[in-house]
Amino acid sequence: MSKSKKAENARDLFLSEYQGILSTHSIDVPGYPFGSVVPYCLGNSGLPVILISTIAQHTKNILADPKVSLTVTEGDADDSQTVGRVTYLGDVELLDNKDCDSIKRYYHYFPQSRDYHLTHDFNFYVIKPVRVRFIKGFGQIYWVEKDDFLLANPFSFDEERQMLDHMNTDHLDAIRHYCELCNISYKDPQLPEMVGIDSEGFHLRVGSRIYRINFIAPVTTAGAVRKALVEMARA
Secondary structure: OOOOHHHHHHHHHHHOOOEEEEEEEOOOOOOEEEEEEEEOOEEOOOEEEEEEEOOOHHHHHHHHOOOOOOEOOOOOOOOOOOOOEEEEEEEEEEEEEEEHHHHHHHHHHHHHOOOHHHHEEEEEEEEEEEEEEEEEEEEEEEEEEEHHHOOOOOHHHHHHHHHHHHHHOOOHHHHHHHHHHOOOOOOOEEOOEEEEOOOOEEEEOOOOOEEEEOOOOOOHHHHEEEHHHHHHHOO
16 A cells, blocks of 8 residues: 555544544553543644643643544444554644634534633644554554645635535535435434535534545535535435
């Protein structure tokens, strides 16, 4: 498997999930890792964005040592040893408040978290990669370098939001069809909603669950997104 294909497959798995195990260095039990579940989405630069409270144990650990790993496993598997896994090793940094696009994206994916940082002393952080370990399946184990793994979103959040609003307002039937194509279940009145678009695909939210659907080929313009979505709607 080529270097670019390894990175693409690893990123695809990372994008297909929306929560993982964040492992930090315990300050209460020195020398031992501390694991916790955190939701994430990818920000404008392609870095995973997390929203965590200053009173949480993992945040206290991070403030003492920012070196972490975020482990993501392919969901809905009968045997977790035979499916894909990504372990993203990196350094946690407080998100610059100027990166409004990444913050707005996170809220779009997880709207229930909008007021967390106001009421429970939550802050946004990004995890800057050092290296990525990718397991595609049994015997298929690779290291992926950070420059190969990272891929920035070509769309500003305003551009992305215009496309999302258009689809959710005017093309709900198409979104329903995407769900049928990908076996995504929903029940009225809990309708699917498109919550994110990037160069390689888009995300739908049904209730509190996030689903990933890939484009057939990468896109970099709003016109290319429209063409790709139309082709999928006709499938």
